Amino acid sequence: MAQTTQDIRIGWIGLGEMGYGMAKNLHAYLASHGSHLTVWNRSPGKTDAIKEQGAHVAISIENLASTSNVIFTSLANDAAVENVYEQLVQLASKVQEQIIFVDTSTIHPSTATKISQLVAAYPQHRYLQCPVFGRPDRAHAAQLVWVASGDAATIEKLQPYFGSMSKNTIDLRTTDVSKASxxxxxxxxxxxxxxxxxxxxxxxxxxxxxxxxxxxxxxxxxxxxxxxxxxxxxxxxxxxxxxxxxxxxxxxxxxxxxxxxxxxxxxxxxxxxxxxxxxxxxxxxxxxxxxxxxxxxxxxxxxxxxx
The missing domain is CATH 1.10.1040.10 (N-(1-d-carboxylethyl)-l-norvaline Dehydrogenase; domain 2)
Structure with a gap:
């Protein structure tokens, strides 16, 4: 990996059928490199399975944000994405260390633009819009098709993690995150x-x-x-x-x-x-x-x- 496990502290929000499959594979990758994934889900019961695999469970979204410098989200709809990112950006506004946000949800392009603008108010942070193609069985098998948009250097930095969850990545090579949506x-x-x-x-x-x-x-x-x-x-x-x-x-x-x-x-x-x-x-x-x-x-x- 380009960074040591001490440099990268990854958090995951959203453990639905797609989110759990992706998070499971990402955690396995991190564990193979001596690290772990930290997860948080609005329905706490959904964290049990991945906790048994060794992932850490944050007690709150605040706890996850304070212990992670890369945060992936997998959420059901635009309202959930907006709600979670309003909280995350508010928490990140108090942090000088860079936090990279990666949203994998399927949302309207205008929502992606709105979230990007929220994050852009704090230039130290980064936001990538990275929706995925594939059904839950493909997520569990790490056979998703990953789509990436946002800052090129940040996408390059996270490629090993994307690869742990997908069979290939389609890099749109644009900072306009609405294009990925x-x-x-x-x-x-x-x-x-x-x-x-x-x-x-x-x-x-x-x-x-x-x-x-x-x-x-x-x-x-x-x-x-x-x-x-x-x-x-x-x-x-x-x-x-x-x-x-x-x-x-x-x-x-x-x-x-x-x-x-x-x-x-x-x-x-x-x-x-x-x-x-x-x-x-x-x-x-x-x-x-x-x-x-x-x-x-x-x-x-x-x-x-x-x-």
Whole structure:
């Protein structure tokens, strides 16, 4: 590593399905170099598993901030990110030693800009926006795709830590952190577009009584990618479980962000518009905790459900 373990003291905030997988791998990397990760989560019970692996648990966000000079965050939505960073920046404002903040959350570009401006008020500190691509199983396997934006020297400094959690890093080579958030939303557009396309096609196949196994064989032969195969198998099996996936509620948040991004820049995302309506229907039916591939349930209802 470029620095000794005494130089780098890493903290982690947010131990949801994605955050825990990333934090687990980062802690294992640190432990292999004679150090440890310090974690804090708003729901204390979620720290138990990583504590058993040797990570330290901060008693408060103040405690974590006072013992860390690199702080990673993995949070569910923009409101949570703003709340946590308002606290972190207030605490950091009293510290002369540099603190590097790395947010891995999927947020609207304007939120990333707002957080960057908060941190920039204290020039000794740095803020990177580094969203990640991959489902929770990929996070656990350290196979995420990491996206980096912010100060180039800081990104270079943290590359070993990014590498402990991902299979590769896409460095956008810009200090404009909003670009990473935009990039993540565009990537997620391709994912939700895939889900909508598969749901429409498989729902039609069911209506005309095409054998499911034959359709899955076709998809595996012509579109042999993890997302196509995984989502088509999930839909064909009738599974709606969120475990290891992505809930309708967060899907609505992400698709809402990408639609706003498109509108703000004079672009059109008709596929996202359709997917958003279908996700809204699922939420209205009390299915907000189901995996967002449950879009196929709405399509199975037929044309009337699309009005």
């Amino acid at each position: 935009s990039f993540k939303l565009m990537g997620n557009f391709f994912v939700v577009g895939t889900i909508e396309l598969l749901a429409e096609g498989l729902a039609l196949a069911e209506k005309v009584d095409i054998d499911k196994s034959a359709m899955l064989q076709f998809i595996e032969s012509f579109f042999p990618t993890p997302s196509w195969i995984g989502y088509s198998q999930k839909m064909a099996s009738g599974s709606t479980e969120k475990a290891g996936g992505f809930p309708v509620t967060l899907g609505l948040k992400d698709v809402g962000h990408m639609r706003k991004l498109a509108a703000d820049h004079g672009a059109a995302l008709p596929t996202a518009d359709v997917a958003y309506k279908n996700l809204e229907k699922l939420k209205a039916q009390g299915k907000g905790d189901q995996d967002w591939s449950s879009i196929i349930e709405v399509l199975r209802e037929g044309p009337e459900a699309q009005k």
